[in-house]
Amino acid sequence: MLYKIYIIIAIIVVFCFTKKLNMRYTFLLLFSIITTVLFAQKITVIKCGALLDVRSGQLNKNVTIVVKDNTIESILPAGATVKVKADTVIDLTDYTILPGLIDCHTHVLLQGDITSEDYDVQLLKTSIPYRTIQGTRSCNIALQNGFTSLRDLGTEGAGYSDVDLKRAIINGVIPGPRMSVATLAINSTGHYPISERDYAWELTLPKGLQEISGPEEARKAVRQQIAHGADWIKIYADRGYYKTDGGYRSSPNFTTEEITAIGDEVQRSRRKLAAHAVTRDGIIAAINAGALSIEHGFGMDDECIALMVQKKIYWCPTIYVNEFVADGRAKAGSSINKYFSETEPGLFKKAMKAGVKIAYGTDIGGYDWNMPETKDFEYMVQFGYSPLQAIQTATINAADLLNQPLTGELKTGNLADIIAVKGDPTKNIEILSQVKFVMKDGVVYKSMK
Ligand SMILES: [Zn+2]
Helix, strand or coil, X not given: CHHHHHHHHHHHHHHHHHHCXXXXXXXXXXXXXXXXXXXXXXXXXXXXXXXXXXXXCCEEECCEEEEECCEEEEEECCCCCXXXXXXXXXXXXXXXXEECEXXXXXXXXXXXXXXXXXXXXXXXXXXXXXXXXXXXXXXXXXXXXXXXXXXXXXXXXXXXXXXXXXXXXXXXXXXXXXXXXXXCCEEECCCXXXXXXXXXXXXXXCCCCEEECCHHHHHHHHHHHHHCCCCEEEEECEEEEEECCCCEEEEECCXXXXXXXXXXXXXXXXXXXXXXXXXXXXXXXHHHHCCCEEEEEEECCHHHHHHHHHHCCEEECCHHHHHHHXXXXXXXCCCHHHHHHHHHHXXXXXXXXXXXXXXXXXXXXXXXXXXXXXXXXXXXXXXXXXXXXXXXXXXXXXXXXXXXXXXXXXXXXXECCEEEXXXXXXXXXXXXXXXXXXXXXXXXEEECC
């Protein structure tokens, strides 16, 4: 770009001197030409085989998307002539085009933790800089998987590195999705790994989140995390899940004063609250404190379902991660994930019937980043959702939860976050695991023919 400007300047200066134009006109001419060159908008034309309207389920054949810089300028119906001059034409006539997917529950700084040993090794034997380098890889994997936005729910002991990753992506230092980050996450003292009881008591161990005791510390933690760049505050609302005759129960992690203080502080700072909550003991307390999404919720009961519908709270069911860890944890002596996986299909059907809003969240990072990020779609369809409903969880629903109105749907004025797959995902959901093309913010990050 720069060399072009130098050439233009040289030509104009020579021209002006030979024509003996005065300096003011020379500068005006120079200024207008340089700004035109510098701020010229880049037009990309994408020829689509079919474009999925994720709201209606309609497949619009042979449409053309005109992208100006990072924005969808227009979507032209089949047969319409493109009137603008394209800098680039992308031929996706053999593909189905969808909006970029959104994963509302990831851990880019975690590399799988089936057992507590897996977790402890990452916090004790891997430096935060090294984990952040691994995090750059996770971000790129998510993008290559077709996820152009993530809500990353906690660095699990890696400090504020998620804010660094988010910044590096925005600044174009590394490729990655647009990120909403939660930084450290919050739990009450003594209820999160690394657990003191597993090590010599005289050691000071790193923790996977920020611990608080009392409403004042709760408030302070929220303020500190927001000061460091948290978009969301993540709390762990319950622990110690167990099966009863009627379902599941657990121990709430916070006193009412603590969780209320967190919710109040989050609201006053105009941030949003996400709650890891598995049974009614965590779910109801979290919703009352203002949580906008319930993470996991494997043991929720009818009252939780009714409350979530009434208050329009999203559920991120994270189905695959539970399946993934169930066997390993059972071998290590804990069968609870096995029980959850047995009751999950019935719970999903019940929530679906009641009209609980569901946003796509995988908890990838809790399982290996080399494993698929699209398995939850398949489980949702297996449990009763149509493929379109499953796709909506990662598009319009997720965009609504994250308050990203310019994503989640391909329409004029929205951001050019676009993916392509071969075949019709409303007929076969599994093809979402084979994303062939990824554009984020008008820039192509994957193009496999
Ligand atoms: Zn998680």
